[in-house]
Amino acid sequence: MDRVALAELLRSRRERLDPADVGLPAGRRRRTPGLRRDEVAALASISTDYYARLEQRRGPHPSPGVLSALARALRMTEDERDHLFHLADQTPPARHSTGAHVSPGVLYLLDRLDDTPAFVMDDLGRVVVQNRMSKLVSGDQEQLTGRERSHVWRWFMDGASRRRVPREDWEWHSRVTVADLRATVGRRGDDPEVASLLSDLLQQSPEFAGLWAEHQVAVRRSEEKRMTHPEVGLLDLLCEHLTSDVDGSTLVLLHPRPGTDCREKLDLLAVLGTQELGSTKAHNRVT
Numbered sequence: 001m002d003r004v005a006l007a008e009l010l011r012s013r014r015e016r017l018d019p020a021d022v023g024l025p026a027g028r029r030r031r032t033p034g035l036r037r038d039e040v041a042a043l044a045s046i047s048t049d050y051y052a053r054l055e056q057r058r059g060p061h062p063s064p065g066v067l068s069a070l071a072r073a074l075r076m077t078e079d080e081r082d083h084l085f086h087l088a089d090q091t092p093p094a095r096h097s098t099g100a101h102v103s104p105g106v107l108y109l110l111d112r113l114d115d116t117p118a119f120v121m122d123d124l125g126r127v128v129v130q131n132r133m134s135k136l137v138s139g140d141q142e143q144l145t146g147r148e149r150s151h152v153w154r155w156f157m158d159g160a161s162r163r164r165v166p167r168e169d170w171e172w173h174s175r176v177t178v179a180d181l182r183a184t185v186g187r188r189g190d191d192p193e194v195a196s197l198l199s200d201l202l203q204q205s206p207e208f209a210g211l212w213a214e215h216q217v218a219v220r221r222s223e224e225k226r227m228t229h230p231e232v233g234l235l236d237l238l239c240e241h242l243t244s245d246v247d248g249s250t251l252v253l254l255h256p257r258p259g260t261d262c263r264e265k266l267d268l269l270a271v272l273g274t275q276e277l278g279s280t281k282a283h284n285r286v287t
Contacts, residue, residue: 115267121249
């Protein structure tokens with residue numbers, strides 16, 4: 001592991017970014033250009049001390065997950081991300097498989113969709129990154145680990161994942177999810193990760209196995225999504241799936257169904273989320 005070059009790469013990419021580039025307020029005047037270390041750490045969901053040690057050439061050997069998170073936080077291109085992995089003596093992720101890397105342009109778009117829930121997921125239904133509105137609507141899915149990261153796994157194996165979806169929509173969601181996974185298996189059936197997920201679902205979920213036997217296949221491109229939010233009630237949404245031909249990642253945009261009160265509910269949810277954040281900050285200052 002080349003700690004010196006790794007530290008220099010992280011510092012140079014941090015200093016080239018403005019807060020606005022990553023969706024952060026400019027705040028008061030800054031003494032030095034770029035983001036602060038604590039801001040990068042927050043964007044990558046790691047501790048400030050951990051990140052500081054990396055820049056100080058004394059950090060631990062970062063895992064592939066940490067490196068991917070840092071590459072996204074610092075808006076690195078795929079070439080820069082691969083270089084980061086090499087410096088840390090790790091093998092870069094494949095570019096044409098899971099869509100684990102998100103381009104700086106897509107991240108920029110997510111930051112500016114202030115009133116529209118949006119997220120990027122890979123072709124196994126794992127959320128890679130969400131914007132603020134997506135987290136307010138669906139919860140923070142970036143923190144999930146292991147099989148729980150996959151929407152496909154959660155839908156069939158974790159009953160809690162269905163609580164916010166009206167029961168009359170369950171069968172439709174199940175069929176769409178299975179048909180989309182079959183398309184992924186067709187593209188990546190020789191991938192051990194895909195094969196393992198499919199095998200476990202077939203063995204552990206009779207519902208999944210029954211639907212899989214029907215051999216329906218369809219890539220998700222647009223769909224309807226109704227969900228009950230604990231704060232604002234039923235959200236009647238339309239989803240657009242924009243899939244990259246390069247890495248298989250999908251940008252999902254959720255927008256209100258015309259003729260419903262969903263737009264007003266999303267606006268209310270945005271306000272409630274802002275108030276909760278402000279209350280948390282005030283509490284933290286007191287304690």
